[in-house]
Amino acid sequence: MASSGNKNINAKLVLLGDVATGKSSLVLRFVKGQFVEFQESTIGAAFFSQTVAVNDATVKFEIWDTAGQERYHSLAPMYYRGAAAAIIVYDITNQASFDRAKKWVQELQAQGNPNMVMALAGNKSDLLDARKVAAEEAQTYAQENGLFFMETSAKTATNVNDVFYEIAKRLPRLQQAPNPSGMVLVDRPADRATGASCCS
Amino acid sequence: MYGGGSGTHQSKREMSLEYQAQISILRPSIRARRANMTVKFQDVHGFTVEGNVDDVNVLNEVREKLRQQCRVWWALEANKGVNWYLETHVSSTLKSSLKFSALVNAITLKRLIKKGIPLNFRPKVWFSLSGAAKKKSTVPDSYYNDMTSAVFDMVTPATKQIDQDLPRTFPGHPWLDTSDGHSALRRVLVAYSFRDSDVGYCQGLNYVAALLLLVMKTEEDAFWMLAVLLENVLFNDCYTYNLSGCHVDQRVFRDLLAKKCPRIATHLEGIDFDVSLVCTEWFLCLFSKSLPSETTLRVWDILFYEGANVLFNVALAIFKMNEEELLVTHQVGDVINVIQKTTHHLFDPDELLTVAFDKIGFTTTTTISKQRKKQEPAVMAELDQRLRRLNSLHENGDEN
Numbered sequence A: 001m002a003s004s005g006n007k008n009i010n011a012k013l014v015l016l017g018d019v020a021t022g023k024s025s026l027v028l029r030f031v032k033g034q035f036v037e038f039q040e041s042t043i044g045a046a047f048f049s050q051t052v053a054v055n056d057a058t059v060k061f062e063i064w065d066t067a068g069q070e071r072y073h074s075l076a077p078m079y080y081r082g083a084a085a086a087i088i089v090y091d092i093t094n095q096a097s098f099d100r101a102k103k104w105v106q107e108l109q110a111q112g113n114p115n116m117v118m119a120l121a122g123n124k125s126d127l128l129d130a131r132k133v134a135a136e137e138a139q140t141y142a143q144e145n146g147l148f149f150m151e152t153s154a155k156t157a158t159n160v161n162d163v164f165y166e167i168a169k170r171l172p173r174l175q176q177a178p179n180p181s182g183m184v185l186v187d188r189p190a191d192r193a194t195g196a197s198c199c200s
Numbered sequence B: 001m002y003g004g005g006s007g008t009h010q011s012k013r014e015m016s017l018e019y020q021a022q023i024s025i026l027r028p029s030i031r032a033r034r035a036n037m038t039v040k041f042q043d044v045h046g047f048t049v050e051g052n053v054d055d056v057n058v059l060n061e062v063r064e065k066l067r068q069q070c071r072v073w074w075a076l077e078a079n080k081g082v083n084w085y086l087e088t089h090v091s092s093t094l095k096s097s098l099k100f101s102a103l104v105n106a107i108t109l110k111r112l113i114k115k116g117i118p119l120n121f122r123p124k125v126w127f128s129l130s131g132a133a134k135k136k137s138t139v140p141d142s143y144y145n146d147m148t149s150a151v152f153d154m155v156t157p158a159t160k161q162i163d164q165d166l167p168r169t170f171p172g173h174p175w176l177d178t179s180d181g182h183s184a185l186r187r188v189l190v191a192y193s194f195r196d197s198d199v200g201y202c203q204g205l206n207y208v209a210a211l212l213l214l215v216m217k218t219e220e221d222a223f224w225m226l227a228v229l230l231e232n233v234l235f236n237d238c239y240t241y242n243l244s245g246c247h248v249d250q251r252v253f254r255d256l257l258a259k260k261c262p263r264i265a266t267h268l269e270g271i272d273f274d275v276s277l278v279c280t281e282w283f284l285c286l287f288s289k290s291l292p293s294e295t296t297l298r299v300w301d302i303l304f305y306e307g308a309n310v311l312f313n314v315a316l317a318i319f320k321m322n323e324e325e326l327l328v329t330h331q332v333g334d335v336i337n338v339i340q341k342t343t344h345h346l347f348d349p350d351e352l353l354t355v356a357f358d359k360i361g362f363t364t365t366t367t368i369s370k371q372r373k374k375q376e377p378a379v380m381a382e383l384d385q386r387l388r389r390l391n392s393l394h395e396n397g398d399e400n
């Protein structure tokens, strides 16, 4: 299938974020090119896959779209364990969802795969009149924490594919240079024990 | 169109469903049949589903079987009396002849329930056998109405979440997705969130309550079914604030799978596939989001009669039915595809239940309870550790 020199990689990607920020809508837009006003609320998590081509490589995303209700967060490690990438979603019209997004970033930085590519998505960018979170604030936060940031709209499709393409491009396995330009790597001590719980 | 509950109302409703079935089943051409094209059609409970011609035929057989079972139940009622199925408890004070008839009834009932409770018997049979009727009888008649009118305009985190989920619960269903449907579902869920503040509202219950409404026909009965389900039928820690019971169930299930389907368990472990990735939703929605509606309700027939062990048997069966296919998967996506292809097309409940009960072997609620007890400390420790780790993270984060 793939001609020699081509790379085909699988990348596990997880979407995290507060309830009703539009995680499922972003996935539906990316995977099927659709938007529906009301789609079933996600329980546990839903799985999707979609392939994107970047230069001479193809990346098959294995996407886990998680449930947002607080009590479901205890299940999250099962979905982000071993993930190559994460999209942390907040709703630009909802300040609390931005605060929640920051907590997810902290958790992933501490518990997730150290090479994880993280994107911060400020969704519902079509609802400009109701904006509560300034783009600059999110941009600054993202830069300080080694994420890349985009405002998206699952409704109008703005920047949705772009987030996934950008992630694909930044996946370490597609990178020649160890430190890809534009991506601030988080410098963290060796305490990021992954997965296995061994502390006493 | 909903909420009557009288006999004529029921049969009208049934007729209209049958009518819908006839007009909505497309007759694909031979070419389409060859191409194995999928068509959209309405199932027994008004849900739009996708399937091929075989699925349509299977569903018609299911409808026919339901009609047959209905005749059997009518005949039994004529023969043994209206509430014969309640006289199945062998009490020591009864005379021996009565004991015998109770035993016969018990055996008949068990067999009949495995074959499925017909649509118009379901409300009253579930209501009695699950213990909902008894639960309701311990409070004043006006309990539900008083409750709903007392709380309807209160705003809590639970009610906010419920309001968000109403249009996201089986969108497109001809009754559930109407303003009548939404407000009935809202009242049931909100009332329950006040009845049990430990559970409040947990996403997933929206689907469960929605199906209960469809079956029970009156909102109040649906409410009591939800109450007995969460308080007596299921293990009572399933939907609490950190879903600890769900974590426990997943561990118990993983062990069961290793015991009952060792080849599958070993293979999935080898490709690093955690079965909880698919099972969590099954257990939290009691299969309502994964299996076709009548198949789900057949599982619930047994759930309300025998208890939560049926959930484990059914989950095991879904893996078992796909053993050969699962053994050749290499990637997470392949596993999920195999599983979902099966669950979405299990239009024939007997296909699933035969495997669940004849091929898997017995699991009882008692054995499951024992296994759960064993797993609880580890789950509690894990959840606690996670919480402490996160708290310390957030404290450090806030200092910066």
Ligand SMILES: Nc1nc2c(ncn2[C@@H]2O[C@H](COP(=O)(O)OP(=O)(O)O)[C@@H](O)[C@H]2O)c(=O)[nH]1
Pocket (backbone or CB within 6 Å): A018, A019, A020, A021, A022, A023, A024, A025, A026, A036, A037, A038, A039, A040, A041, A042, A068, A123, A124, A125, A126, A127, A152, A153, A154, A155, A156
């Ligand atoms: N205006 C607008 N609404 C959106 C957008 N994305 C999602 N929504 C709506 O927000 C609600 C929650 O979306 P959903 O994808 O279910 O959120 P999730 O809980 O994070 O998966 C739905 O009513 C969507 O229609 C968007 O980009 N713009």
Ligand SMILES: [Mg+2]
Pocket (backbone or CB within 6 Å): A023, A024, A025, A040, A041, A042, A065, A066, A067, A068
């Ligand atoms: Mg969702």
